[in-house]
Amino acid sequence: MAALVELPPAVPAAEPPVASRCDLPPLRHRLRATVHAVHPASPGFPVPRLRCYGVSHSPQTILLARLLTKPFDQCFWKATNRRTDDYGGPMENRVRFAAETVREIRGRIGPDFPISLRLSQWKQQDFSAKLFEGPEEMESFLRPLVDAGVDAFHCSQRRFWETEFGSEHNLAAWAKRLSGKPAISVGSVGITSDHVESLLLGDVGEVRGLDDLLQAMERDDFDLFAIGRGMLVDPEWPIKVRRGQFSKLKRYSADVLKELY
Numbered sequence: 001m002a003a004l005v006e007l008p009p010a011v012p013a014a015e016p017p018v019a020s021r022c023d024l025p026p027l028r029h030r031l032r033a034t035v036h037a038v039h040p041a042s043p044g045f046p047v048p049r050l051r052c053y054g055v056s057h058s059p060q061t062i063l064l065a066r067l068l069t070k071p072f073d074q075c076f077w078k079a080t081n082r083r084t085d086d087y088g089g090p091m092e093n094r095v096r097f098a099a100e101t102v103r104e105i106r107g108r109i110g111p112d113f114p115i116s117l118r119l120s121q122w123k124q125q126d127f128s129a130k131l132f133e134g135p136e137e138m139e140s141f142l143r144p145l146v147d148a149g150v151d152a153f154h155c156s157q158r159r160f161w162e163t164e165f166g167s168e169h170n171l172a173a174w175a176k177r178l179s180g181k182p183a184i185s186v187g188s189v190g191i192t193s194d195h196v197e198s199l200l201l202g203d204v205g206e207v208r209g210l211d212d213l214l215q216a217m218e219r220d221d222f223d224l225f226a227i228g229r230g231m232l233v234d235p236e237w238p239i240k241v242r243r244g245q246f247s248k249l250k251r252y253s254a255d256v257l258k259e260l261y
Contacts, residue, residue, distance in 0.1 A: 072098050076131055076141070077123065091132075091140045099144040106149030116184070117145060118154035121164065121171050134165055135178060142179040153179060154226065157187035161212050173221035186226035189213060190237070191252050207249045210241065232256050 074080040075097050081088050087096050098117075105115060123129040132138035142153065155172040164171050172185035190213075192206040213225060230237045234250040241249075 072101075076119075077129065079126075079129065091137050092144065095141050095144050099148040102145055102148040102150055114151040115149055116152040116154050117150045118156060118184075119175075120156040122156075122158055127158070132164075135174060138174060139178040142175060142181075146179050146181060150179075150181065152182040152184065152223075154184040154186065155222075157185075160185045160187035160189055160225070162187075169221060170216070172225075173216065176222055182224070183222040184224040184226055185216070185222045186228070188229075189225055189227055190230045190241075190249065206251050207246070209246070229256075 075087060075094050078094065081094050083089070083093075085093075087093055102115060102117070109115075119131065121131050132141065145153075153172070153175040155170075155175050157171050160170055160172070163169055164174055167174075169177070170185060172183040175181075176183035188208070190208055190210060192208045216222065217225070227237060229252045230249070233252045233256045234240070237249065240246070
């Protein structure tokens with residue numbers, strides 16, 4: 001196992017400018033154009049998934065995700081949202097732009113097409129960062145999004161088994177409980193190390209048991225879970241798990257990124 005390396009915090013070179021109200025109409029115009037571009041053309045079109053960080057893996061939504069990556073995440077996190085108007089301050093304001101975006105998308109695609117939103121409780125530049133300090137703040141984040149048209153929440157953690165708010169439930173379980181909507185959990189499923197430890201520190205991710213994951217599913221904590229690195233190293237991961245062939249699962253190494261299947 002690689003030695004633990006202390007990573008320096010990310011420090012911006014200069015204080016970024018704050019967008020004014022005059023900057024919002026052009027952004028909304030781009031949003032409308034992008035929503036129009038990704039409007040489903042057939043019943044088989046995948047679910048629009050709005051990510052609060054990163055870029056969506058779905059090619060049909062990649063334009064929308066790129067448009068929303070920085071505005072969403074910078075609005076949500078109080079460390080980056082320095083606004084003093086209706087889009088800054090308490091969580092109800094910081095989520096406002098995302099809710100307006102979802103409402104715009106919902107108006108375009110209609111009531112019967114599902115929308116999911118992926119969110120993260122941590123930051124790559126600050127592992128100790130918390131988007132929500134407690135259930136009340138999380139509910140004030142979720143409720144406007146539900147009212148605007150979000151159908152499911154995809155909740156990212158470094159390790160899915162870590163609990164939130166001093167309870168026995170993880171982020172996805174709280175999202176489901178507070179929103180009344182389906183939730184997806186993700187974060188080092190089936191692997192001992194998280195992806196930062198694997199990529200930056202070179203740790204090998206040993207195979208981790210799924211007992212706590214299955215127990216959470218049986219408790220109805222969340223409805224689905226997502227697999228990332230486990231599928232990269234072992235494309236047959238779902239088949240092996242379904243057959244109970246846990247001993248045949250492969251451990252993860254960053255070397256797998258050098259090979260494409």
